[in-house]
Amino acid sequence: MNLLSPKKIQLPNGKTVVEKRSSTPLIIIVLLICTITSINITGFELEVIFKRINQFFVILADMIPPNFEYMPNLWQPLLDTIKMSLIGSVFGAIFALPVAFLAASNIIRTRFIASTMKFLLSLLRTLPTLVVALIATFIFGLGTMAGTVAIFLFTVSYVGKLLYEQIENANMDAYEAMQSMGLSTVYAFRYAILPQVLPNYLSTTLFCFEGNVRYASILGYVGAGGIGLLLQESLGWRNYVNVGMILLMLVVTVFIIETISEYYRKKLM
Amino acid sequence: MNAIEQQLQYEKGNRASLILTFIIIIFLLVWSASAINLDNMTTNGVDMAKNILLGILSPDWSLLTNFRGGVPYLLIETVAIAFLGTMIGAILAIPLAFLSASNIVPKPVAFIVRLLLICVRTVPAIVYGLMFIRVTGQGPFTGVLTIAFVSVGMLTKLYVDVIEELDRSVLESMTSIGCNGFEKIRYGIIPQLSALFLSIVIYRFDMNLRDASVLGLVGAGGIGAPLIFAMNSYKWSQVGSILIGLILLILIVEFASNKIRSKIVNG
Numbered sequence: 001m002n003l004l005s006p007k008k009i010q011l012p013n014g015k016t017v018v019e020k021r022s023s024t025p026l027i028i029i030v031l032l033i034c035t036i037t038s039i040n041i042t043g044f045e046l047e048v049i050f051k052r053i054n055q056f057f058v059i060l061a062d063m064i065p066p067n068f069e070y071m072p073n074l075w076q077p078l079l080d081t082i083k084m085s086l087i088g089s090v091f092g093a094i095f096a097l098p099v100a101f102l103a104a105s106n107i108i109r110t111r112f113i114a115s116t117m118k119f120l121l122s123l124l125r126t127l128p129t130l131v132v133a134l135i136a137t138f139i140f141g142l143g144t145m146a147g148t149v150a151i152f153l154f155t156v157s158y159v160g161k162l163l164y165e166q167i168e169n170a171n172m173d174a175y176e177a178m179q180s181m182g183l184s185t186v187y188a189f190r191y192a193i194l195p196q197v198l199p200n201y202l203s204t205t206l207f208c209f210e211g212n213v214r215y216a217s218i219l220g221y222v223g224a225g226g227i228g229l230l231l232q233e234s235l236g237w238r239n240y241v242n243v244g245m246i247l248l249m250l251v252v253t254v255f256i257i258e259t260i261s262e263y264y265r266k267k268l269m
Numbered sequence: 270m271n272a273i274e275q276q277l278q279y280e281k282g283n284r285a286s287l288i289l290t291f292i293i294i295i296f297l298l299v300w301s302a303s304a305i306n307l308d309n310m311t312t313n314g315v316d317m318a319k320n321i322l323l324g325i326l327s328p329d330w331s332l333l334t335n336f337r338g339g340v341p342y343l344l345i346e347t348v349a350i351a352f353l354g355t356m357i358g359a360i361l362a363i364p365l366a367f368l369s370a371s372n373i374v375p376k377p378v379a380f381i382v383r384l385l386l387i388c389v390r391t392v393p394a395i396v397y398g399l400m401f402i403r404v405t406g407q408g409p410f411t412g413v414l415t416i417a418f419v420s421v422g423m424l425t426k427l428y429v430d431v432i433e434e435l436d437r438s439v440l441e442s443m444t445s446i447g448c449n450g451f452e453k454i455r456y457g458i459i460p461q462l463s464a465l466f467l468s469i470v471i472y473r474f475d476m477n478l479r480d481a482s483v484l485g486l487v488g489a490g491g492i493g494a495p496l497i498f499a500m501n502s503y504k505w506s507q508v509g510s511i512l513i514g515l516i517l518l519i520l521i522v523e524f525a526s527n528k529i530r531s532k533i534v535n536g
Binding site: 031034035037038039041042043044045048049052053055056058059060080082083084086087088090122123125126127128130131134135138139140141143144145147148214217218221222225228231235243247250251254255258 | 294297298300301302303304305306307314315317318321345346348349350352353356387388391392393394395396399400401403404405408409410412413414479480482483486490496497500512515516519520523
C-alpha cells in the first residue's frame with residue numbers, strides 16, 4: 001500500500017532517508033466510514049433536529065420556574081440517595097482493599113489467583129450500574145437496599161482496579177526488606193505498601209463517592225430507592241415544574257459534595 | 270532536636286484531626302445505615318437470584334446468534350449510537366472547552382461557562398433522553414442526541430485540563446520568528462492537544478457504550494429496551510443471552526480502547 005509505505009527522500013550527498021507517512025488520512029477514512037454506517041443504522045437526520053429542536057426547550061421552559069412548594073417532599077429521598085451512595089462507597093472501598101491485594105501480581109505470586117481476581121473485577125466493571133440495580137431490585141425488593149448493593153458493586157470494581165494498579169506500581173524495596181526480616185506477606189503489605197498507596201486510595205474513594213451520588217440519583221428510576229423514584233413519577237405525569245425542582249436540588253447537592261471532596265482530594269495529594 | 274524527632278512531633282500533631290475525621294465518618298455511616306434494610310426483600314429473593322444465575326448460565330442461543338433482530342444486531346445498534354454520539358460530542362466540546370479554559374478567555378467568561386457545564390453534567394442522562402424523545406420520537410436517533418449532549422459536558426471538563434497545561438513557550442517562540450495566528454494554531458497548538466484529546470475521546474466512547482446500553486430503558490434505542498422487557502417478563506434465559514452479549518462487547522471495546530490509548534499517548 002502506497003499510503004502506508006514510508007516516503008523516500010534523496011539527500012544532496014546521495015544518501016536516502018525515509019520519512020514515516022502519517023497515518024492520519026487512514027484514520028480519517030476509517031472514522032468517516034464508521035460515521036456513515038452509524039448514521040444509516042441510527043436514522044440520524046440533521047433536518048429533523050433543526051426542525052424540532054424547539055420541542056427540547058419546551059420542556060426546559062416548563063421546568064422554569066421550579067415548583068418550590070414541592071421541596072419538603074424531596075428531603076427524605078434526597079437524603080436516602082446520599083445515604084445509599086455513602087454507605088455503598090465506604091463498604092465498597094473497604095471491600096476493594098483485600099480484593100486489590102489478591103489481584104496485585106507483585107504481592108500474590110500465584111499467577112492463577114491474581115489473574116482470576118483481575119478477570120472478576122473487569123467482569124464486574126462491564127455491567128452498567130443501572131442494570132445491576134435492576135437485577136438487585138428483583139433480589140432485594142424495591143427500595144434503598146437494591147441501590148446500595150449496586151453502588152457497592154460498582155465501587156468495588158472501580159476502586160479495586162485503580163488500587164491494584166497502584167499496588168503493582170509501588171516501590172517494593174521496603175516490602176522485600178521486611179519479608180527478608182521474616183514478616184508475613186500481610187504484615188509486610190500493611191507496613192510497606194499500604195502507606196505508599198493510602199493517599200491515592202482515599203482520593204480514588206472520594207472521587208468514586210462523587211460519581212456515585214450522581215448514579216444514585218437515577219437508580220430510583222428502576223425502583224432502587226432515592227430521588228430517582230420521584231423523578232420518574234414526575235416525568236411520567238409530565239409534571240415538569242416538579243422535575244425542575246428535583247434537578248435543581250440535585251445540582252446543588254452534587255455541587256456541594258464535589259466541592260468538599262475536591263478540597264480533601266487536593267489536601268491528600 | 271534532630272530532624273527525625275521533628276518529624277515525629279509533626280506526626281503527633283496530626284493525630285487529633287485524624288481521630289476527628291474518623292469520628293465524623295463513623296457518625297455518617299451510622300446515620301446512613303438506614304439505607305440497608307431487608308424489609309422489602311421478597312421471600313423468594315434467593316430463588317430469584319438462583320433463576321437469574323441459571324438463566325445467565327443457560328442463555329437463549331438462538332437469540333444470541335440470530336443476526337436479524339437478535340443480540341448481535343442490537344449490539345451493533347448500541348455501538349452505532351455510542352459512536353455517533355461521541356463524535357458529535359467530541360466536536361461540539363472543543364469550542365466550549367476553549368471558552369472555559371481560564372488561560373484563554375477572561376476569568377468571568379470561563380467561570381460562567383463552567384457553571385453552565387456543571388449543570389449540564391449533573392442532570393442524569395435518562396432525563397435528557399426523555400427530553401429528546403419529544404424532539405425525535407422513540408428510537409436510536411434519540412439515543413445519539415442524548416449521548417452527544419452528555420458527552421459534551423464530560424469531554425469539556427477533561428479537555429479543559431489539557432488546554433490549561435498548554436506549553437505557551439512554543440507559541441512565544443513562534444511569534445518571535447514571525448508566524449501568524451493560523452500557523453500558531455496549526456503548528457503550535459494542535460500537535461500539543463491532538464493526541465491527548467483523541468485519548469480522552471476514546472475513553473469517553475468506552476463510557477458512552479455503557480450509557481447507550483441503558484438508555485433503552487426510556488425508549489432511546491439500543492439493547493436496554495429488550496433487556497428490561499425480558500426481565501419484566503421473567504425470561505431469564507433471554508436476559509442471560511443479552512447480558513452475555515453486552516459483557517463480551519464491553520470487554521472487547523475496553524481492551525481495544527486501552528491498547529489504542531496507550532499507543533497514542535506513549536507514541
